Amino acid sequence: MTAIDATEAPTFNPFEAGYAENPYDQFARLRDAGPVLPSPVGGWQLFAYDDCFRLLREPGTSVEDGNITDDRTMRDEAFDRVAEELGIDRSDNRSILNIDPPDHTRLRKLVARVFTPRAIERLRPEVQSLVESAIADLDPGDAFDLIETVAFPLPFQVISHMLGMPEGDTDQLRDWSHQLAGTLDPILSEDELRDAMHAAEKMRAHLTEVIAWKRANPADDLLSGMIEQSDDGDALTDVELLDQVVLIFIAGHETTVNLIGNGTLQLLRHPDQLERLQSDPSLIGGAVEECLRFDPPVQMTRRITMAPFEAAGHTIDPGTFVMAMTAAANRDPARWGDDADEFDIAREGSNHHLSFGSGVHHCLGAALARMEAQVAIGTLVERFPSLAMAGDPVHNGRVVLRGLDALPLRA
Secondary structure, X not given: OOOOOOXXXXXXXXXXXXXXXXOHHHHHXXXXXXXXXXXXXXXXXEOOHHHXXXXXXXXXXXXXXXXXXXXXXXXXXXXXXXXXXXXXXXXXXXXXXXOOOOHHHHHHHHXXXXXXXXXXXXXXHHHHHHHHHHOOOOOOOOEEEXXXXXXXXXXXXXHHHHHOOOOOOHHHHHHHHHXXXXXXXXXXXXXXXXXXXXXXXXXXXXXXXXXHHHHHOOOOOHHHHHHHOEEOOEEOOHHHHHHHHHHHHHHHHHHHHHHHHHXXXXXXXXXXXXXXXXXXXXXXXXXXXXXXXXOOOOOOEEEEOOOOEEEOOEEEOOOOEEEEOHHHHOOOHHHHOOOOOOOOOOOOOHHHOOOOOOHHHOOOOHHHHHHHHHHHHHHHHXXXXXXXXXXXXXXXXXXXXXXXXXXXXXX
């Protein structure tokens, strides 16, 4: 990297007071100061929309950590230390989140057909039924926690149904998935890593048994299809199959929990926009896009440069870990105008946010997350015209998958 003194530049600090409740003030300061800055765990961070967009779509960039040659990158040291202590091999993760083309292209094609917008739309009636069932016992004025009642169980039920998971162990699988999602954060204690790795081993062992059962009991579901599918005769290996199933649980659950929680909170904090949606339910699609832009469930995503990358007049060297701070990019006035920090459910072009990434690694489950949020938030707003806060929200404290652990509401 040229032209930046890493010892003097301002630094991203997720431990700053108030960050969990509002990271966006810090993002604005860093975007103004940078917008290319050294990361506290090594590598670099991009805060401007155009730079993030170009990085995510840059041909030849990598998501495989083995391509990092920048000796300032320290993120994996603690992971490797804990993995060695526990006797866990971290070298062979084959999920599409962690591999490059051509293998990424092959594996993505094997599961992509069930995540097309048309296929997802066929699930809408079932999702509607699940939401209505979750709130069926609530009367106007009743207090409830949105995360516990709707946001947390809903996406897990949907993913389990899509995969054709057998009944039982639902609570345990959800807990393991929730712990594993925390490993995406750039800064974790070794105790947190140890707990997450234990959860990973338990989840993998359980899902290995489920896959064996499904081989003997195939049905019309995603997991059976993944087992049976091949692409030009190139089937999923056992390792690849297991890693995709684990990823589908984590990515399909945590991001949607956060989207439903964050989105509902922003509507309640902006009563003019809530009233606007109540008056015109057809705005729900745009409302979810603005929720994704304004307070996204995934705050950042990474790439490794494989060639020099130019950003804001600087050159990032090949082999460097680079974090695209997409939540900061989503509020960049250079892209969104002077009202970038305003919440507007009818904002033109709000769906150009980077909350699902971009390029070949664009989120496979984007259509599913959008649909679930539209149904959940839209149903709540329609069913409870006086929906209001009943206490302070509790943020989950996570840096990458930012969301809520609790959102007390009154119906």
